[in-house]
Structure formats: structure tokens, C-alpha cells
Amino acid sequence: MLHPMPSFGSFAILLALALCVYTLFSGAVSLRALAVGRQLAVPAEALRETSRRAGIASFIAVSCAAFALIWAAFTNDFSVDYILHHTNRDLPSLYKFSALWSGQEGSLLLWAWLLSAYGFVMRIRDKADVTLHAYASTILSAIQIFFLLLLVFAAPPFAIAAGPLHADGFGLNPLLQYPEMVIHPPMLYLGYVGFSVPFAFALGALMMRYPGEKWIHITRRWTMVTWLFLTCGICLGMHWAYAVLGWGGYWGWDPVENASLMPWLAGTAFLHSVMMQEKRGMMKMWNVWLIFATFMLSILGTLLTRSGLVSSVHAFAESDIGYWFYAFLLIVFIVCLFTFLRQRDHLRAENKLESLVSRESSFLFNNLVLLAACFTILWGTLFPVLSEYVQGSKVTMGPPFYNRVAVPIGLFLIFLTGVGPLLAWRATSLRSIRRNLLLPCLAIIVSAIVLMATGLRPWNEADGSTGAIFSLVCFSLSAGVITAILTEFLRGANVIRNQTRKNLLSSTLLLTRRNTRRYGGYIIHFGIVVLFIGVAGSAFNQSRELEMSYGDSLQIGSYKLVCQSYSQDSNANYDTDYALLDVFHNGKKVTQLAPERRFYNASQQTSTIVAIHSTLARDLYVVFEGRNPETDKPIIKVFLNPLVNWIWIGVGFVIFGTAIALVPPLKPATRRAEALEPTKAPRLDSETWALPVTKSTNA
Amino acid sequence: MRKRLLHIALLCVLAVPMLGAGAPSSRFDAIGHKLMCVCGCGQVLLECNHVGCPDSDREITELRNEIATGLPDAGVLNWFVAKYGPTVLAAPLRGGFDVVAWIVPFAALLLGIGIVIFLIRIWRRRNPPNVPPSGPQSPLESSLRDRIREETTY
Numbered sequence: 137m138l139h140p141m142p143s144f145g146s147f148a149i150l151l152a153l154a155l156c157v158y159t160l161f162s163g164a165v166s167l168r169a170l171a172v173g174r175q176l177a178v179p180a181e182a183l184r185e186t187s188r189r190a191g192i193a194s195f196i197a198v199s200c201a202a203f204a205l206i207w208a209a210f211t212n213d214f215s216v217d218y219i220l221h222h223t224n225r226d227l228p229s230l231y232k233f234s235a236l237w238s239g240q241e242g243s244l245l246l247w248a249w250l251l252s253a254y255g256f257v258m259r260i261r262d263k264a265d266v267t268l269h270a271y272a273s274t275i276l277s278a279i280q281i282f283f284l285l286l287l288v289f290a291a292p293p294f295a296i297a298a299g300p301l302h303a304d305g306f307g308l309n310p311l312l313q314y315p316e317m318v319i320h321p322p323m324l325y326l327g328y329v330g331f332s333v334p335f336a337f338a339l340g341a342l343m344m345r346y347p348g349e350k351w352i353h354i355t356r357r358w359t360m361v362t363w364l365f366l367t368c369g370i371c372l373g374m375h376w377a378y379a380v381l382g383w384g385g386y387w388g389w390d391p392v393e394n395a396s397l398m399p400w401l402a403g404t405a406f407l408h409s410v411m412m413q414e415k416r417g418m419m420k421m422w423n424v425w426l427i428f429a430t431f432m433l434s435i436l437g438t439l440l441t442r443s444g445l446v447s448s449v450h451a452f453a454e455s456d457i458g459y460w461f462y463a464f465l466l467i468v469f470i471v472c473l474f475t476f477l478r479q480r481d482h483l484r485a486e487n488k489l490e491s492l493v494s495r496e497s498s499f500l501f502n503n504l505v506l507l508a509a510c511f512t513i514l515w516g517t518l519f520p521v522l523s524e525y526v527q528g529s530k531v532t533m534g535p536p537f538y539n540r541v542a543v544p545i546g547l548f549l550i551f552l553t554g555v556g557p558l559l560a561w562r563a564t565s566l567r568s569i570r571r572n573l574l575l576p577c578l579a580i581i582v583s584a585i586v587l588m589a590t591g592l593r594p595w596n597e598a599d600g601s602t603g604a605i606f607s608l609v610c611f612s613l614s615a616g617v618i619t620a621i622l623t624e625f626l627r628g629a630n631v632i633r634n635q636t637r638k639n640l641l642s643s644t645l646l647l648t649r650r651n652t653r654r655y656g657g658y659i660i661h662f663g664i665v666v667l668f669i670g671v672a673g674s675a676f677n678q679s680r681e682l683e684m685s686y687g688d689s690l691q692i693g694s695y696k697l698v699c700q701s702y703s704q705d706s707n708a709n710y711d712t713d714y715a716l717l718d719v720f721h722n723g724k725k726v727t728q729l730a731p732e733r734r735f736y737n738a739s740q741q742t743s744t745i746v747a748i749h750s751t752l753a754r755d756l757y758v759v760f761e762g763r764n765p766e767t768d769k770p771i772i773k774v775f776l777n778p779l780v781n782w783i784w785i786g787v788g789f790v791i792f793g794t795a796i797a798l799v800p801p802l803k804p805a806t807r808r809a810e811a812l813e814p815t816k817a818p819r820l821d822s823e824t825w826a827l828p829v830t831k832s833t834n835a
Numbered sequence: 836m837r838k839r840l841l842h843i844a845l846l847c848v849l850a851v852p853m854l855g856a857g858a859p860s861s862r863f864d865a866i867g868h869k870l871m872c873v874c875g876c877g878q879v880l881l882e883c884n885h886v887g888c889p890d891s892d893r894e895i896t897e898l899r900n901e902i903a904t905g906l907p908d909a910g911v912l913n914w915f916v917a918k919y920g921p922t923v924l925a926a927p928l929r930g931g932f933d934v935v936a937w938i939v940p941f942a943a944l945l946l947g948i949g950i951v952i953f954l955i956r957i958w959r960r961r962n963p964p965n966v967p968p969s970g971p972q973s974p975l976e977s978s979l980r981d982r983i984r985e986e987t988t989y
Contacts, residue, residue, distance in 0.1 A: 383882050390877060488958035497955060504947045512940040519927070519936050527932050532871050534879060534925035541940050 142216050142294035145204030149245075149294075152197035152252070153284040155190045156277045163187035163274030170267070171344065184270050188259050191273050194280065195256035202249045205242060205293055209235040214305050217297040218242060224305040224738035226708040231313050237321040238312055240442065240457070241293035246322065247438075248283040250329040255280065258333060264354050271340025272333070279332050282464050290457050307738025310710075314380050320372035324396060327366025328434040331399060333358045334406075335431035338424055342475050345482045349414050352423075356410075357798060359427075363403050364794045370396050371787045382744035382759040384679060384775035386783070387671075389538040391446040394513045395437030401510040402430040405503045412499050415561070417486030421476075422503070424483060428472045433510070435465050446517055491563035498556035505552060509545045516541070543606050547613060550668055553661050554617035557624060575623055576616040583615035584608065603675030610672035614665045621658045621665075628655075649802040656797025663789025666782050673754075673779025681773040683764050684715065693776045695756050696720040700728070702770045710734040715760055715770045719749055731760035731772065755780040862902055866911055870894065871925050879925050 166183035169176050176183060205218070209232040214220045222238045223231075237243040255276045262269035287293060311317075334355040341351040373396065378386035387393060406426040412419045439461035440446055476483075489496050516533040523531045558572040587608055594604035625644055632643040632650075648655040682690045684699040691697075702715040714732040718725055729747035736743065742762075749756040757775040764771055864881065872883035874890040880898070883891040897918075901911045915923045927933030 383878055385882070388877065488961070489955045490959060492952065492955050497951070500951055500955075501948070504951060505944070508940065508944040508947060511943055515936070515940055523927065523932065523936075529921050531927040531929075531933065531936070532922045532925055533927070533936070534871060536869060536879075537926035537936065540926075541937065545940070545944065 139213075139215055139296060141204050141208050141211070141213060142296065145201045145208070145294045146292070148197050148200035148204060149248075149284060149287050149292075152194045152201065152248070153281065153288060155194040155197060156280045156284060159187050159191040159194065159277035160274055160281060162190065163270060163277065167267070167270055167274065167344075184266075187277075188262065188270065188273055191255055191259050191277055194277070195252040198245075198249045198252040198284075201287075201293075202236065202245055205245060206233060206236055208294075209233070212305070214302045215296055216293075217295045218293050220297045220302055220305050222305070222308055224307040224709075226738070227305075227308055227313075228709070230315070230318055231308050234312065234318045234321075235308060237325070238308055241287070241291040241295075243321065243325070244283060244286050244291050245293050246325055247329055248280065248287060250322075250325050251276065251280050251283060251332060254330060254333050258358075265350065267344065268337065268340055268346060268351060268354070271344055272336040275336035275339050276332060279336070282460075286457065286460055290460055305738065307736055307741075310734065310736045310739060310741045310743035311380055313709075313736070313743070314376060316372050316376040316379070320369060320376055323365050323372055324369030327362055327369045327396075328399065328437065330358065330362025330365055331403060331427070331431050331434050333362065334427050338427045339472065339475060342424060342479050342482070345479055349417070352410055352414055359403070359407060359410075360794060360798055363400070363407060364791065366396070366400050366403065367787070367790055367794075370400060371784070375784065378757075378780070379746055379748065380743070382746050382761075382773075384677065384757055384759075384773075384777060385674070386780070389516070389533070389535050391517045392437075392441050394517045395440045398437060398510050398513055399430050399433040401506050401513070402426060402433050405506040405510075406430055408499055408506075409503050412496055416496065418489070418496065419500075420483040420485055421480065424476065426503075428468075432465060432468055432472075433514075435461060435468065436514075439465065440517065446520060493559060493564045493569065495556065495559045495561045495564075498552060498559050502549070502552045502556055505545060505549045509542060509549065512542050512545060513538070539606075540602060543602075546668070547606065547609055550610065550613045550617055550665065553664065554613065554620045557658065557661070558620055572620075572623075576620040579619035580612045580616035584612040587611055607672040607675040610668055614669050614672075617665045618662065621662050624658060625655070646802075648796060649799075652799045652801045653797050656793045656795070656799075659793030659796055660790050661793075663786045663791075663793055665786070666789055667786030670779045670782030670784075670786060673782065674777065676778050678776040679773065681761070681771065683767065683769045684717075684772045685767075685769050690772065690774060692756075692774050693754075694722050695774075695776065696723075697729075697758070697772070697774060699770075699772070709738070710736045713760060713763065713770070715772060717747075717758060717772070719756060729756075729758050731758045733760045733762055750781055752781050754778045862908065863898065866902070866908055867895070867898055869912060869925050869928065870898070870915055871923055873919050873923055 162183050165176070166180045166187060168174070169180040170184070174180075205216075207213075208216045208219045209223050210229070212219070212223070212225050218239055218241050219235070222235045222242065227235075235242060237246045255273065258269065258276070259273050262273075337351050337355045337358075340346075373393070374386040377388070377393075406423060409419050409426060410423050413423050439458060442457050442461065489500070491497065516537055519533055520530045523529065554576055555573070558569075558576075560568060592604065592608055592611070594608055625647070626640075628647045629640055629643040632638070632647050633640060636643065636646070638646065678692055680690060680692045682688070684690065684697075684702075686699060686701065689696055689698045696719075698718045698720070700716040700718055702713070705712040705714065712732050712734050714730050717729045717731070719727045719729055727749050729749060731747040732745040734743050734745060735741075744759055744761070747758045749758075755775075755777045757777055759773045759775075761771040761773050763769065867881035868879055870880040872878050872880050872888065872891045872894065874883070874888050876883055876888070880891060880894055894915075897915075898911070901914050906914065912924060912928060916929065921927075921929060927936045
């Protein structure tokens, strides 16, 4: 029997593999020839150009393969094993599209496609530095070859299903049939895969002993955009877990969740410490290893989820694919180590740290804490394996471990977020520390006192849990950090206001536009603090569970829920059980909620659709857990989760801040004026103030 | 400044008694959050939300019974470990090698901080910082320097 589209997809993958192999070898040969000045049968520059073009063509080939799989999903081609197991005829179109990343083979194809897309953009924008881009392109093609080899030999997405042709598929996992699942995995993958680009540039720059820090300027936007994608991916995953899984939380410290957080933490550390290299030529070795580690953690995360090394509710079944990842990770590490050892003299720092109390040391401590957090999560994820090896029995590393170990480290990080930007480069005087830290410290003390006075008294917690004390510390530190950030904005805006006579708001906007990177960074810090405040609210979650019949009511906090009705519905894809609940707040009806429980016909699986009444102060989170088989009445579980909205608002600020930081800074009018009058000596008055300074900060 | 630091230190000291022991009535919640549901859902026992879960209801009943026998917390946890194996604990709490799980992250952080401080001290000794010209600065110079710092920092 002929299978035209699966055959087309398989050949597209093979073609992409051939093109990537050509990109790798022609790139390596031409770059080596150019480096040592050797003559080839064809000019090395021409060979390098063919390598670039082959890389671009590989994007088209992988796109064809991805298209073929989506086409197979939309045309219900159940001869393809992957389509048979991840779709069915009645699946809505949106989820047929998302079938591309619903299973192992498809998600590996998505990874390969995104990598080729990043490579495509990088290769067509190679004018900044052709040779450096050629190195990066060659390294990217090596990574791409690994994923294409997986698709050809270990996890072919176009494998034909054995036996007779099925009339319908087995359906998509119900947990994935949620709108966020259409964008969460691509976002997360854009983050994971995106770190390949700065990794390739860093390794390439090291291989070619690239002079100066230009590679950092070239990759800065790549790194930030990638970091943003990963941030969004993680947060969408949190929101999906919150809205779909129905356990009232958004983060369960599952190994798969941890796998996404580790490269994020390492990438965040890199984004901070790379400023030291740009600004002062320091920490070059550290930065190179940070980006190597970030990339390797992305691969490790994939290994953890696919090898069956650790148990996770998200993980794919144990398969031989893990060995491929072990081998790849080992090769990457050896290549990185070898290149580093050969070229380490190129990474000598131009300056050394001069003081423990300086911006540089705050960056270093910030890096240390971020990496400590990353290590803690890696340790917690892998400790069950270690325990089995040492003690002969696995242990569980659940939320109690992370809440006690990772949370204090996170609080230390908040503290550094507030203090770091207030310190000067090289060394900070005691006077300056006193002046800059006075208000934030006052804010910490005042907020702690106010919180304790208004009822947040951890010593009253009956179960002796540390959650309340951590929350108190988090709220107080957050108040300090927010004060520090606002003070920085106000101080800068006041300088501009004095110069330009504009109002405070216009001055703040102008200030931000003049140094988008710095003030965008502050907005990101603000967002992270708001997010932490939201997370700290989880220490005060409440929940109640009740079997509810018509007219029954349930009281939780200041909310009262009254069951109006419960019924059933069905469509071609699933049957629904739902309850209609009137919600009263302090005696006044505020909304009606309809939590559902769905039974999907194709996969014969159930899923909950949570109903949430969300306010800035708290979420009323209602789950239809099912029906009591004896009474047939619905069992409703209600959670009262304080401050959850702050998490999503914080993420919004992080996105906004990153967007600001990506915008090129405004050139001050004084700088343009000087360009028009090059012979005119700069005056030391307020109008020329930003002239030499902006040049250096915005480099 | 010293006073302020003292106040902060005092606050930290005051925070210590806040970590007081729990009342007996909340033992069910406290212990229930140290145990996992064994059905494979990967959730803490008291947060397992599966109606018809084959294990959580039985575990919860067992937990109530064991607390009612008057066993201390450790005794209740040991009873569960003996019945379901060590993976029933939500975190490694058995002592012995399990302690390593708790110590290593903090040890790594402290070691890192120690190394950083040590390195900075060595670098400072090798490269003494440039001493700024001594002598009183005019108010104009001081404000100028402050503004330069304002504008040049990230």
C-alpha cells in the first residue's frame, strides 16, 4: 500500500540530514582552511558559502517533514503510527495541529524544526560577522544532525502502523486538550532550542579565538529572546497545571518541571554575568562555561524526561532514546572541555575584582546563588537515583524537600536582586551604601511590622510549618526590593527632570528610553518580585471538599458556594459531568461557576476542567472531582488560593521588561548635536551631561 | 547605621521562636503532607484529588488510625515506610544517607560563597585598588562624581 505523505515526510528528514552533514563538513573544512591559510580545490570562501546555503535548505527540508506530519493529522491518516496514537477523527483542528508535539517522535521533530528555524534566521543574518556566523552555523548543524539521526533511527515520526488500517485513532491525551497546550510546548521548546544559538556562538568564538566581546553583542538579543521564550514556556506550563490538573497548585517540583527550570536558572546567571565581560572584561571563563552548562542542562532536561532515569507523571515511557542523549551529552562535554583547554589563555580576564562590596561581586554572588538553586534542583531530581545506588532503595524528593531547601535560596536571591543594582562598579563606599540602602531597609522593617500587626504571625501556625515564616520574609524582602527599584527610577528621573523641566512621568519615560537595558532590567526584577509575592501567598492556601446536592452550600473563608444544579452533556469528542454553583462573597452573589469533569471517548480517559473566580487578592478554585458512586451526587473540592494572580501579573512585567531591554536605546539630543558640531568642546553643564556616559552604558 | 543593623538582627532573632512546634490537633495535616499517595499520581497524600483513587482513602484512614494509637510523628512515618517502602515519604527523612540530601545544597552554597570571598581577597592583595587622589573635594566635584556614577551604572 502506498503512503505518499509519510514517504514524503521521511524523505524530507533524510534530505535534511544529508544537507546538515554537508553543512557540517563543508563548514569545518572551509573554516579550517581559512584559519591555517591552506588552499583547497575550490576557494574556501565559496565552500563556506555553500555550507551556509545547505544549512538554509535544511530548514526547508525539516519544514516539509513537519508539514507532512501535520497534514497526516488533519487528513486522519491512521496508517501513520504516531497519528493513530495521538489523534482521532473528532479531535478539534486546534489539537490536531498540536499533535505535532504530543508524543515523543513529534516533539523531537518539533525540536529539529525549531533548531533549523533558528539556524535559518542566523544564517540569513550573517552580515555582522561572516566568519563567526560560519562557525556558529557549523556547530548548529552538528546539533541538528543529532536530532535528525534520532528521527531517522530511534524515533521515526512517519513509521507505519502495524496490522490492518484503523478506522479511528486512539485520541489525544485529555490533559493536552486545553488551549494553553497549543502554545506551551512550542514556547518551552523555543527556549530550550534557542540556547543552542548562544552556545554555538560561544563555542565558535572560542574555537576561532575571536577577539573582543563582539560575539556577546551579537548573541545578546538571541539570549534574551530565548530566555523570554523559556520564561513564557515555564509560566504557561504553570498556568496549564493550575487550570487543568485540578490539584490547586501550579508547581509540583516534578522532575519534568525541574528540567525546565534548570536551564532557565543557568541562562539567567549567564545574562547577568555576561554584563561583567562586556563592561569590565571579567569572568570570561565563567561565562563560557555558563552558556555551555545552560545548553547541556537543556539536553539533560530532555534526557531526564525521555530516558526513564527518574520517574515523573509527565515523562514519556522508558525507551532506548536515553542512550542517544547520554552519548550526545558526553560528546558535547568533551568538545567543550577540549576547546576550552586548548584556548583557555584567550579567556584571561582584563580586570580583577577589587572589593567584596561592589557591583561586580554582587553579580558574582547572584551567579553563585542562581547556580546553587540550579544545583539544588538537579540534586533533588537525581538524588533518588543516587539513593538507589548507595542504599539500594529509591526515595521521593517531593515538595517538602524543595520548600525547605530551594525556598531559602530563592529568598537570598530576592535580597541580592534588591542590593546588587544599588552598588557601584569596582567598590562602593560606606556612605553610598548607607544612602542607597536606607529606604529599602526601612521598607523591609516597616512591612514586616505591618504584616505581623495585621495578623501574619508565623508563630501562631498550628502545624509548625515553615511556609508562613518564609512568606513573611518574602513579603518583607519584596517590599525592600520594590522600594529600591522605585528609588532608582525616581533618582534617575529627577536628574532628567532637572535637565529638561519635564514632568516626572515624562522624565521616567525618557530615562527608560535612554537606557532601555538597565531600566528594562529593573522592570524584569520588579516582575520577578511580584511573582515571588504571588508564590509566597501559597503558604495560606485553604481547601474544603464536600459532596453537594441541589441547594447544598459550602463555606470557605469569606466565600459561600451554593449548588444550583448538576447535569451531564456530551459531544462527539467527550461526555461532560458538570455542576452549577452560585458564589457569594460576604453574602453578595459575585458569580456562577461551572466546574466540569470530562470523559474522552477515544482515549477512554477523564480530565477535569477547573472553574476559577479570580481576583487580585485570591482565587476561588473549584474542582468537580467526580460523582459518589453510591449517591450519584457530585463531589466538589474548593481551594482558596491567595495572591495567585500576582504570579501572572509578575510574568507580564517580566515580558514587558524584556521587551523594553530589547529596544535599542534612544540617542540623546546632545549626542546628535555634538555630531553636528564635532569641533565644539563638550560643556560641563547639564545639557551635555549624558554625552560621554550614554555612549559607554549603551554599548 | 549600626543601630539599624542591630534592629534587623533583633528581628531575625525574634524570628527564631516563630518556628515553634505544632499543636497535636494539626498532626494529621502535618504528617499527611509528609506522605505521598502511592497510586503513582506523584502527589502528596492530602493533595491527591482523584475520586476513586485506589490508595489515598485507605492511606488517609491508616494515618488517622496510627495517630490515634498515640505513636509519635516519627513512629507514624516509620509505620508507613515499613508498609509501603521509603518512597511513601514525600522527602528523605529516615536519617543516615538521607541526611546527605539536605546538607549538600547548603554545603555547596556555603563552599561557593567561601571560594568567592577567598578569591576576591587574593585578587585584592595582588592588585591593590587605585587610590583616588586624597584631599577635600569641592561640592561641585562631589556632585559631578555622583552624577557620573548615576549615569554610568547599569
